[in-house]
Every structure is written in C-alpha cells, then in structure tokens.
Amino acid sequence: MWYDQAMIYLRGEPMTTSFTVKNLLDMPLFRGVEVLAGAQGLSNEIFYVDCMETPDLTGWLRPNELILTTGYSFRFEPSMLCRLLDEMHRVGGSAVGIKTKRYLQEVHPEAIELSNRYGIPLFDIPLDVPFMDMTRSIMDQILQRQAYLLKEVHEVNQQFTGMVLNxxxxxxxxxxxxxxxxxxxxxxxxxxxxxxxxxxxxxxxxxxxxxxxxxxxxxxxxxxxxxxxxxxxxxxxxxxxxxxxxxxxxxxxxxQLHRSREQELFAAELLSGGVSRQEDLLRYRAKHLGIPYGGFVYVMALRASCPADTDSETVKTLHSRLAEEVNRDSGGQRRLAVEINDRLLLICAADRPETGKQLETARKYKAELEARASRIVGTDAAAMIVRCGIGAVRGQYADLHASCLEARQALAFGEQAADQPEVLHFHDRLVEHLLMDVAGHPLLEQLHGELIQPLLDYDGEAGTELLPTLEAYLKSGSTKQVAEELFIHRNSVLYRLERIRELLRTDIHDPDIRFRLDLAIRYGQSRKIKRVCPQL
Structure with a gap:
C-alpha cells in the first residue's frame, strides 16, 4: 500500500492528506458558499476549527485555524473584523467564515482589502447551516486525513526499520x-x-x-x-x-565497539604471550579482527609526558583517547593501538626486518601522536613529549610478546636516562637488556660496588658530577668532546677524571678497566630500571 502511494507521489500525483480551504468549500455542506475575498488563500491548510463570538482576539488564535462567526461581536464595530484578520495574519490563520445575513448584512470594505492582501479567505456561510454541523463535518475530514497520513507513514517507518534490521x-x-x-x-x-x-x-x-x-x-x-x-x-x-x-x-x-573489544582482548593475549602456539590459528583470528600483518610484526611502546600543570585525570585517560583515535583513523597504516598499564602499545606490520625502517616509522608515529595528544590535552604541541621504545621484528604472532617486552624495556631505558633519545630501539641497548636478566648476580653486584658506588656516594655528599663525567668519557674517549657535552672547561674534565682515578684507585685509561667501568655503569642502569619496573 505505502509503496504504491510512494509511486503515485513519484509520478506527480499529490497525496490528499492535507485539508485546505478549497477542500472545505467542496464539501456538500458548503457548496454554493460565496468567497467574499482572499481567494488566493484557498490552498491554506486547516488544522483546527473554532467559533468566535467574543471581542477579545489576542492570545487564543492558533496557526492554520478556521474561524466561524455570526459577526455578533463586531455588529456595531465592523472594523473589529479587520483586527481579527490582522491577528490571524500574525499567527498564520487559515480562513474566516461569517454568517453575514445574521447581523452584518455586508462586510466592511477595509476587511475585504485586508483579506485580499493577507491571502486569508473570507466566505459567507448560509444562515440555515448550524455551526454544530459545520464543526463536526470539518473535524471528521481533518481527523480522517490525519489518520490516513499516520497510517501511511507508519507503514513507511516499518519498512525503513525492516531494511535497517535486515x-x-x-x-x-x-x-x-x-x-x-x-x-x-x-x-x-x-x-x-x-x-x-x-x-x-x-x-x-x-x-x-x-x-x-x-x-x-x-x-x-x-x-x-x-x-x-x-x-x-x-x-x-x-x-x-x-x-x-x-x-x-x-x-x-x-x-564497532564489539569488534574493538575483541581486538583489544586478542591483542592483550598476543602481547602477554597467553595465546596458543598454533600460528595458523593465530593468523586466522588476526585476519578476522583486522590485526596488522605484513610478513613481520613488532611492537612499539609509547608514553606521553604531559605538562606539569595537567590534572591527573586527563593524564590517566590520554593514552586511551590516543588509542581510540589511532584505531579509528589509522591513515592507511598497518597498526593497532591498545592501552595497557599506562602505556600505548602499537602492533605494527613490516614487510622487511629493517631496524632503520622501524626507527623511521616510529619517528613519524611519534610526531603524529604528539600532535594528537596536544589537541586532546589542550596544550602547545611543543610541551608534549612522546617517548618510544621499539621491539625487534618477529615472523610469527606467537612470538609477538617477546617484541612487546623488548619495546617496554627500551622505553624504560629511554625514560630513566636523561641523555637517551626519545625514540630508542631494543638493539641499541642489547647489553643493558642482557644485564636486566641477571640483575642481582653476585659478581656484577661486586663490580658495581667497587667501581660505581664510590662515585655515587661522593657525588651525593659533595654535590659533584663525577659519574656523569665518567659516562661521557667512556662513550667518546675525548676530554674535549666531554667538555662540550657537559658545558664545562676542558681543565674541569681533566680534574674530575683525576679525582675519579684517586677514588677508585685504578687506571681509568686502561682498556680492561674501561670495559669493566662501562659494564658496571650499564649494570647500574639496568638494576635501577628493574627496581622501578619490576614487571620487566
């Protein structure tokens, strides 16, 4: 039924759901009624009908209302009909029917002019037609047409809903x-x-x-x-x-929420290692859920550092918001973000196991996430810092948890050491990662206690920077470069190195001693990270 009506509508044959002044005058009860003025408004729709025999017009007239009257209230003041037309024009009234033969005999010329100007028809009602018959007939027409319209629209709505559900x-x-x-x-x-x-x-x-x-x-x-x-x-x-x-x-x-939840749960299983070792099954699930894969997969661990005045609640939700944005608009990149333990972990796909390509991709993601984080927190982009740790690539999903652990360790090293780059690859700190696995070894503890602890104690008591000076010297081997790096005079570097030699009672220029010092420093850093992040 509704579709046939829609096709009729489409062919240009209007549906007769509206009730106009013309429809009113076509009713048997009103045939032969004379339209006195305002014939251009015969298309006005009628929603309501009322009888008016009171001189108070303001406030009770409604849009699309038909007024029926005997003219009794303005029999001695015909200009009141003009006031009625003014008020109906203001609210959007439909028409006025008057039994002119009862009290008025004729309509005031000014009212005729206003009716034509406003397009509100004035028509003469036969004296022998009761108002009761008129209002009942009109309301029957209005209600029938509205019921018809509601029935048709109800069927349209049912069809709309059925199409959506199917x-x-x-x-x-x-x-x-x-x-x-x-x-x-x-x-x-x-x-x-x-x-x-x-x-x-x-x-x-x-x-x-x-x-x-x-x-x-x-x-x-x-x-x-x-x-x-x-x-x-x-x-x-x-x-x-x-x-x-x-x-x-x-x-x-x-x-989407259900799919995102399944993605997060499966990603959490992959990153924690709590998955089956059946690679074919893992790849099937990953493909079904849209987990990236390109021959190799690896993990990036990221954490945003917010300005000091950022409230804790904003910081707490920042990574979750970033994960939502990355997954909603990945820009065609093969990546999936999940927020776990205040870190943003990205599962990334790679076509080749190239460390350089990983670093390039990580720097691009880092810049993108810093811009997004600034927008979320509402701060200057320069105030946002995102640190990134990158794990080594793996050829199987079953080994992805190892890349995740490497990425988290690399991130931890970058955060604990101020001189580390903001993007750090696991391969850049292989020795430190190895030392983390043997934290607490008695020989390493002894080495650290003999070579590093004296410098830590002295720096703490005297407020000096002997240990940072030694670290910089072991990396470069050049006192001039150390001076430039630490922003001190070269003579100060020489003085500090001599003081270190005296405290340790050893020749720090000896290659074997330099190796032991470097190993002890790295062990100290690994031990510190292990203490701060025991889960690593």
Whole structure:
C-alpha cells in the first residue's frame, strides 16, 4: 500500500492528506458558499476549527485555524473584523467564515482589502447551516486525513526499520530518495559519502539533516531539494528516515565497539604471550579482527609526558583517547593501538626486518601522536613529549610478546636516562637488556660496588658530577668532546677524571678497566630500571 502511494507521489500525483480551504468549500455542506475575498488563500491548510463570538482576539488564535462567526461581536464595530484578520495574519490563520445575513448584512470594505492582501479567505456561510454541523463535518475530514497520513507513514517507518534490521542499507537510501522525490546521500562524520542514489552530486545538496545517536552526530542525510513546508507526508517521511538512520548508526557503533573489544582482548593475549602456539590459528583470528600483518610484526611502546600543570585525570585517560583515535583513523597504516598499564602499545606490520625502517616509522608515529595528544590535552604541541621504545621484528604472532617486552624495556631505558633519545630501539641497548636478566648476580653486584658506588656516594655528599663525567668519557674517549657535552672547561674534565682515578684507585685509561667501568655503569642502569619496573 505505502509503496504504491510512494509511486503515485513519484509520478506527480499529490497525496490528499492535507485539508485546505478549497477542500472545505467542496464539501456538500458548503457548496454554493460565496468567497467574499482572499481567494488566493484557498490552498491554506486547516488544522483546527473554532467559533468566535467574543471581542477579545489576542492570545487564543492558533496557526492554520478556521474561524466561524455570526459577526455578533463586531455588529456595531465592523472594523473589529479587520483586527481579527490582522491577528490571524500574525499567527498564520487559515480562513474566516461569517454568517453575514445574521447581523452584518455586508462586510466592511477595509476587511475585504485586508483579506485580499493577507491571502486569508473570507466566505459567507448560509444562515440555515448550524455551526454544530459545520464543526463536526470539518473535524471528521481533518481527523480522517490525519489518520490516513499516520497510517501511511507508519507503514513507511516499518519498512525503513525492516531494511535497517535486515542490513539493507543501500536499498534504504534508494527508497528514501524515491519517497522524497530527490537524490539523497548518507554522509559520515567526516562528510564522506557512505551511500547515495545514482545521480547524487555533492555540489547539489541543498538540505542536510544531522543524524544523532545520543547527543553525538554520527552522520548526515543530504537532499538535493528543499522540502515544501506544507507537505506533511514528506516531512514525516524525512523524520522517520533520520530515525531509521540513527538506528543504523547505533547498530554500527555497537558492532564497532564489539569488534574493538575483541581486538583489544586478542591483542592483550598476543602481547602477554597467553595465546596458543598454533600460528595458523593465530593468523586466522588476526585476519578476522583486522590485526596488522605484513610478513613481520613488532611492537612499539609509547608514553606521553604531559605538562606539569595537567590534572591527573586527563593524564590517566590520554593514552586511551590516543588509542581510540589511532584505531579509528589509522591513515592507511598497518597498526593497532591498545592501552595497557599506562602505556600505548602499537602492533605494527613490516614487510622487511629493517631496524632503520622501524626507527623511521616510529619517528613519524611519534610526531603524529604528539600532535594528537596536544589537541586532546589542550596544550602547545611543543610541551608534549612522546617517548618510544621499539621491539625487534618477529615472523610469527606467537612470538609477538617477546617484541612487546623488548619495546617496554627500551622505553624504560629511554625514560630513566636523561641523555637517551626519545625514540630508542631494543638493539641499541642489547647489553643493558642482557644485564636486566641477571640483575642481582653476585659478581656484577661486586663490580658495581667497587667501581660505581664510590662515585655515587661522593657525588651525593659533595654535590659533584663525577659519574656523569665518567659516562661521557667512556662513550667518546675525548676530554674535549666531554667538555662540550657537559658545558664545562676542558681543565674541569681533566680534574674530575683525576679525582675519579684517586677514588677508585685504578687506571681509568686502561682498556680492561674501561670495559669493566662501562659494564658496571650499564649494570647500574639496568638494576635501577628493574627496581622501578619490576614487571620487566
């Protein structure tokens, strides 16, 4: 039924759901009624009907209202009819029917002029027609037409809902276009066309209706023509179309949330090592959930450092927000982000096991995440620092947890040592990672106690920087370069090195002693990280 009506509508045969002044005058009870003025307003719709025999006009008139009167209230003051027409024009009234033969005999010329000017018809009601018969007949017509309209729109809504629930999104869009007699398109939040009718052109969109899910806009219904104000069928179809699309976007959101939750759970299993060792099964699950893979996979561990005045609640949710944004708009990159233990872990795909390519990718992601974090926190991008640790590539998902541990260790080294780069690869600190696995070894503890602890104690008591000076010297071997790095005079470097030699009672220029010193320093750093991050 509703589809046949839609096709009639499409062929240009209007549905007779509106009740106009012309429809009123075509009723048997009103045939032969003379239209005194305002004939250009015969298309005015009638929603209400009332009888008026009071001189007080202000405040009770309604839009699209038909007024029936004997003219008794302005029999001695015909100009009051002009006031009635003024008030009806102000609120958008439909027409005025007067039993002129009862009290007025004729209508004031000024009222005739106002009726023509405002397009509010004035018509003469036969004296022998009771108001009761008129109001009952009019209300019957109004209610029948409204009931018919509601029935048709109800069937349209049922069809819309059925298409949404049966996942017939394209058919829904085509039907909306046919019912509204124009080209239509569904746009997502970014303004991109998700589905449209065959001849839709973005430049021709003239009316847009936002689609809300809760209090958030999830899309837009775009039309290529403005709907007519008086066409209630079209207006109601549009409202129900927007409602159906809200259901569609709600279903999509629920599906996306479910998929995201499955992704997070599977990613957490991969990163923790709590998965089956059957690689074929892991790849099947990963492909089904959209986990990246390109021949090799690896993990990046990132953490954002916020400005000091950022509140703790904002910092707490920052990584979760970053993970949501990265997964929603990965920019075509093969990556998946999850937030675990205040770190942002990225599962990344690689075609080749190249450390240089990993570092290049990590620096690009780092800059992107710093910009996103600044936008979320609402601060200057220069105030945001994202540190990154990179694990080695693996050829199997079953080994991804090892890359995760390496990435977290690299991140920890970068955060604990101020002189470390903001992007640190696991391979850059292989010795430190090895030493972390033997933390507490008695020989290493003895070596650290003999060579490093004296310098730590002296620096703590005297406020000097002997240990940082020794670290810089062991790395470069050049006192000039150490002076430039520490912003001190070269003689100060020489003095500090001599003081170190005296405290340790050893020749720090001896290659074997230099190796032991370097090993003890690295062991001390590894032990510190192990103490701060025992889970590593």
């Amino acid at each position: 996942r017939k999104f394209s058919e829904l869009v085509i039907l909306i276009g046919k019912l509204l007699r124009c080209e239509v398109a569904i746009l997502n939040r970014e303004g991109e066309v998700e589905s449209c009718t065959a001849d839709y052109n973005a430049a021709s969109g003239v009316e847009n209706r936002p689609v809300f899910t809760g209090n958030r806009i999830f899309g837009t219904l775009s039309l290529t023509r403005k709907l007519e104000d008086g066409d209630h069928f079209e207006k109601m179809c549009l409202d129900h179309a927007v409602m159906a699309l809200a259901i569609e976007f709600t279903i999509r959101q629920a599906q």
